[in-house]
Amino acid sequence: MEKILKVENLKISFKTQxxxxxxxxxxxxxxxxxxxxxxxxESGCGKTITAFSIIKLLPKNAFLGENTRITFRGRDLAMxxxxxxxxxxxxxxSMVFQEPMTSLxxxxxxxxxxxEVYKLHEGLDESQAMQKSIEMLGLVGIPEPAKRVKExxxxxxxxxxxxxxxxxxxxxxxxxxxxxxxTTALDVTIQxxxxxxxxxxxxxxxxxxMIITHDLGVxxxxxxxxxxxxxxxxxxxxxxxxxxxxxxxxYTRGLIHSIPRIEVKKLDQKKLNVIEGFVPHPSKFPEGCRxxxxxxxxxxxxxxxxxxxxxxTGHTVSxxxxxxxxxxx
Amino acid sequence: xxERPMVEIRNLKKWFPLKGSFRRKSNLKAVDGVDLHIYKxxxxxxxxESGCGKTTIGRTLxxxYTPTAGEFLYRGKGASDxxxxxxxxxxxxMRSFRKEIQMVFQDPYASLNxxxxxHDIIAEGLRVHRFGRNKEERKEMIAEVxxxxxxxxxxxxRYPHEFSGGQRQRIGIARSIILNPDxxxxxxxxxxxxxxxxxxxxxxxxxxxxxxxxxxxxIAHDLAVVKHICDRISVMxxxxxxxxxxxxxxxxxxxxxYTQGLLASxxxxxxxxRKIGKRQLVKGxxxxxxxxxQTCRFVKRCPKAFEKCSRESxxxxxxKSGHFVSCFLY
Numbered sequence: 001m002e003k004i005l006k007v008e009n010l011k012i013s014f015k016t017q018x019x020x021x022x023x024x025x026x027x028x029x030x031x032x033x034x035x036x037x038x039x040x041x042e043s044g045c046g047k048t049i050t051a052f053s054i055i056k057l058l059p060k061n062a063f064l065g066e067n068t069r070i071t072f073r074g075r076d077l078a079m080x081x082x083x084x085x086x087x088x089x090x091x092x093x094s095m096v097f098q099e100p101m102t103s104l105x106x107x108x109x110x111x112x113x114x115x116e117v118y119k120l121h122e123g124l125d126e127s128q129a130m131q132k133s134i135e136m137l138g139l140v141g142i143p144e145p146a147k148r149v150k151e152x153x154x155x156x157x158x159x160x161x162x163x164x165x166x167x168x169x170x171x172x173x174x175x176x177x178x179x180x181x182x183t184t185a186l187d188v189t190i191q192x193x194x195x196x197x198x199x200x201x202x203x204x205x206x207x208x209x210m211i212i213t214h215d216l217g218v219x220x221x222x223x224x225x226x227x228x229x230x231x232x233x234x235x236x237x238x239x240x241x242x243x244x245x246x247x248x249x250x251y252t253r254g255l256i257h258s259i260p261r262i263e264v265k266k267l268d269q270k271k272l273n274v275i276e277g278f279v280p281h282p283s284k285f286p287e288g289c290r291x292x293x294x295x296x297x298x299x300x301x302x303x304x305x306x307x308x309x310x311x312x313t314g315h316t317v318s319x320x321x322x323x324x325x326x327x328x329x
Numbered sequence: 330x331x332e333r334p335m336v337e338i339r340n341l342k343k344w345f346p347l348k349g350s351f352r353r354k355s356n357l358k359a360v361d362g363v364d365l366h367i368y369k370x371x372x373x374x375x376x377x378e379s380g381c382g383k384t385t386i387g388r389t390l391x392x393x394y395t396p397t398a399g400e401f402l403y404r405g406k407g408a409s410d411x412x413x414x415x416x417x418x419x420x421x422x423m424r425s426f427r428k429e430i431q432m433v434f435q436d437p438y439a440s441l442n443x444x445x446x447x448h449d450i451i452a453e454g455l456r457v458h459r460f461g462r463n464k465e466e467r468k469e470m471i472a473e474v475x476x477x478x479x480x481x482x483x484x485x486x487r488y489p490h491e492f493s494g495g496q497r498q499r500i501g502i503a504r505s506i507i508l509n510p511d512x513x514x515x516x517x518x519x520x521x522x523x524x525x526x527x528x529x530x531x532x533x534x535x536x537x538x539x540x541x542x543x544x545x546x547x548i549a550h551d552l553a554v555v556k557h558i559c560d561r562i563s564v565m566x567x568x569x570x571x572x573x574x575x576x577x578x579x580x581x582x583x584x585x586x587y588t589q590g591l592l593a594s595x596x597x598x599x600x601x602x603r604k605i606g607k608r609q610l611v612k613g614x615x616x617x618x619x620x621x622x623q624t625c626r627f628v629k630r631c632p633k634a635f636e637k638c639s640r641e642s643x644x645x646x647x648x649k650s651g652h653f654v655s656c657f658l659y
Contacts, residue, residue, distance in 0.1 A: 220598045221605045259598055
């Protein structure tokens with residue numbers, strides 16, 4: 001299958017009052033056509049700005065590392081000009097944000113907002129674009145779409161707004177959809193509706209999808225492959241089954257064992273496993289392995305940054321405990 | 330469980346009148362006739378989606394809101410066996426019971442005063458309820474409670490912004506347990522926290538419950554957390570309780586169509602048990618609690634609704650020992 005996105009050595013730094021901080025520090029990954037990749041991690045691990053960097057939505061005080069290369073279908077995204085970027089953004093790559101209220105414009109009807117995409121990218125006229133918008137709203141499961149296009153975002157519920165966002169994102173059948181915590185703001189019954197919808201549409205359009213979330217349940221339901229991020233680095237990656245069956249990195253293990261298991265009977269539940277301490281701020285990332293201060297397996301060697309190993313089980317893992325495995329790239 | 334419950338809430342209502350309605354007065358019926366029992370030493374979970382009224386119940390129980398109707402019978406420390414109706418107490422009478430019923434709030438950022446030190450935040454309750462003979466004694470008590478919740482006692486002269494979310498929630502817990510309460514109402518105590526920190530706080534709440542013999546009303550929307558920590562669970566929908574049962578009974582044998590849909594909706598963190606594409610979805614959105622119909626509240630979204638459901642409102646009935654459900658199917 002065609003690799004559509006290739007991120008190499010992504011490094012994102014900010015100039016701040018605290019000096020220069022680097023919340024994303026040297027991560028690499030690829031995404032193939034039709035694949036769903038999950039990026040999981042806790043707040044501050046850098047997962048959201050990783051997504052923003054791909055569609056160039058980083059704030060002005062951010063800058064990328066010298067060796068960073070983001071390639072989308074063979075084109076280096078750093079090299080393209082503003083006009084080309086406009087053409088790619090919203091058409092070939094689109095994004096669904098976490099908070100559907102703040103990402104829709106409250107002053108325009110939802111019909112206007114979706115048809116803008118068609119007018120801009122496909123050159124349709126007003127009435128054609130509106131017709132397409134109504135079709136798309138129907139496709140994402142909004143009842144009475146012809147009536148709803150005339151409504152404003154505040155007239156819709158949170159779940160409906162997120163459907164509108166998805167309709168807008170998928171309007172031009174993008175090659176790559178980036179969804180940043182798409183269901184975090186939603187209630188559980190509505191979350192299930194939106195996840196089902198995303199799954200349906202993915203099989204219909206064969207869109208490569210990147211789902212960014214802190215919720216291991218969403219990862220397990222939706223993803224083919226998973227990257228686990230901690231403090232700006234990828235600590236482990238593998239396909240979703242292997243990751244849950246046999247997590248290797250102490251952080252992944254800690255994370256998976258610290259969530260209450262809903263599928264286990266109450267009587268059989270044990271005390272939750274705890275990762276001591278908390279996620280460090282990007283200005284205070286420790287030297288060497290960044291998980292070292294919280295790791296129960298930490299050893300002397302961990303003061304050096306561990307390389308990425310490819311294990312026999314097919315995981316990549318960045319931890320000295322796997323020294324002796326094959327080095328990855 | 331034959332003993333009498335420590336807390337009996339009967340027909341609790343909390344309506345918020347809405348302003349600006351012409352001709353007719355409308356009410357936001359956040360809580361509309363709720364019955365709850367809490368037994369000494371148990372953790373009762375109160376779950377539901379946003380807007381169902383679960384937080385309003387918590388806040389009404391500690392009288393942050395004045396209840397519109399209902400009784401709150403309390404048979405714990407300091408009350409007679411027949412119980413005292415907390416809602417009918419005068420403010421001065423209420424004071425002695427306030428320390429028995431404490432609350433841990435959801436947002437560890439908004440619930441701690443940023444201008445005063447941790448010492449002062451915790452000492453406030455001690456002063457009001459006249460705990461400790463002097464400052465020194467109170468300081469010792471504060472040091473002790475901080476250690477108990479897993480914080481270093483020298484932290485007491487720091488300000489809230491110097492702490493992480495998890496640590497702040499520990500401070501909120503310290504503030505609630507220092508008065509040696511009987512009942513602690515935990516309103517979404519871990520939902521603002523990261524996964525790895527959430528486990529720390531859940532374990533802390535469990536340890537404290539055992540060591541201090543506390544009783545919890547645990548309000549949350551995360552069913553995995555609720556299953557882990559609660560002995561019994563009540564499910565709320567649009568201002569009413571739709572089902573109450575012991576935890577394993579509720580998860581193995583959910584009776585109300587809403588509970589069934591809710592449980593089926595949860596994404597399970599195990600890819601082998603993936604339900605995507607196979608689950609029975611709850612259709613539609615949660616309706617508005619403004620002037621809700623006096624019928625079954627779930628009728629519009631219910632896959633099993635029949636004619637009676639849109640005519641009358643079902644009662645919460647015990648259909649099996651300890652298993653209550655409010656649905657005409659049973």
